[in-house]
Amino acid sequence: MRLHPAGPDTGIVFKRVDLIGGGTSIKATWANIADSRMCTVLADANGISVATVEHLMSAFCGLEIDNAVVELNGPEVPAMDGSAAPFAFLIECAGVAELDTPRRAMRILKQHSHIQGSKMVALGPWPDGLRVDFHIDFRAQAIGRQSCSFTVSRDTFKTEISRARTFGLLSDVTALREAGLARGGSLSNAIVVDGDRILNEEGLRHDNEFVRHKALDAVGDLYLTGHPIIGHFIGRCSSHADTARLMRQIYADRSCWEMVDMWQESSHASWLDQGTPLAFVDTVRGKTRRAATVR
Numbered sequence: 001m002r003l004h005p006a007g008p009d010t011g012i013v014f015k016r017v018d019l020i021g022g023g024t025s026i027k028a029t030w031a032n033i034a035d036s037r038m039c040t041v042l043a044d045a046n047g048i049s050v051a052t053v054e055h056l057m058s059a060f061c062g063l064e065i066d067n068a069v070v071e072l073n074g075p076e077v078p079a080m081d082g083s084a085a086p087f088a089f090l091i092e093c094a095g096v097a098e099l100d101t102p103r104r105a106m107r108i109l110k111q112h113s114h115i116q117g118s119k120m121v122a123l124g125p126w127p128d129g130l131r132v133d134f135h136i137d138f139r140a141q142a143i144g145r146q147s148c149s150f151t152v153s154r155d156t157f158k159t160e161i162s163r164a165r166t167f168g169l170l171s172d173v174t175a176l177r178e179a180g181l182a183r184g185g186s187l188s189n190a191i192v193v194d195g196d197r198i199l200n201e202e203g204l205r206h207d208n209e210f211v212r213h214k215a216l217d218a219v220g221d222l223y224l225t226g227h228p229i230i231g232h233f234i235g236r237c238s239s240h241a242d243t244a245r246l247m248r249q250i251y252a253d254r255s256c257w258e259m260v261d262m263w264q265e266s267s268h269a270s271w272l273d274q275g276t277p278l279a280f281v282d283t284v285r286g287k288t289r290r291a292a293t294v295r
């Protein structure tokens with residue numbers, strides 16, 4: 001995988017350079033989600049696909065990268081250590097370049113939810129930034145019930161979310177192997193749980209690493225809207241598929257969101273609300289956040 005800078009309004013675009021012609025581009029958008037049963041898979045109209053985009057998308061969201069071209073020489077984003085930390089590290093090593101266009105966000109204006117049995121996902125209004133609340137309840141005692149809440153920023157993403165690894169139950173891993181899947185899966189890129197035991201010798205990175213990883217996944221999946229979201233996401237025992245369904249539901253209701261320029265600090269916007277003289281409006285506008293790409 002190689003990350004390249006991209007100009008304004010490119011968004012995040014995946015390129016399969018291993019295919020004949022080398023020019024197959026798949027935009028990272030909810031409309032290109034082809035499968036979300038195990039991980040999030042994007043595909044173009046010809047069925048050319050890239051799998052497991054969510055951890056990389058989460059790193060782009062957390063590090064506030066709006067535009068980038070992701071070259072891949074295979075059908076899947078590398079698993080790395082099962083978290084988003086290696087991607088965040090590499091993006092920070094390369095550096096971030098500001099572009100000459102405002103950063104645009106999707107502000108959620110009313111709540112939508114999707115409930116199925118004990119599973120629930122919801123996205124509703126929030127004053128500033130993206131708030132994520134997640135709750136899980138697993139029969140495996142090593143996981144059990146866990147909750148987490150974050151307002152996503154570069155700092156909280158790096159320290160609280162990015163290092164949480166994906167996980168699987170030993171019984172599922174065995175079944176996947178028998179079906180010829182997850183052959184690249186190992187204790188070096190996932191936490192493996194067997195009842196009350198964690199098979200990874202090094203143990204956990206956080207007491208509630210499992211639910212933090214679910215939050216990491218949700219942040220990545222939500223970034224398939226193509227923009228940062230100003231809203232409040234709640235996930236209860238939900239999966240990639242539930243988040244994808246919620247996004248489709250939200251897109252079908254045009255009164256549910258608006259696109260806004262992002263401000264350097266939210267206080268600038270409230271000055272305008274309090275009737276700042278017109279002469280200052282330009283100054284305030286000069287402080288819109290800029291879109292960014294990787295260097």
Ligand SMILES: [Zn+2]
Binds near residue numbers: 055213
């Ligand atoms: Zn994941």
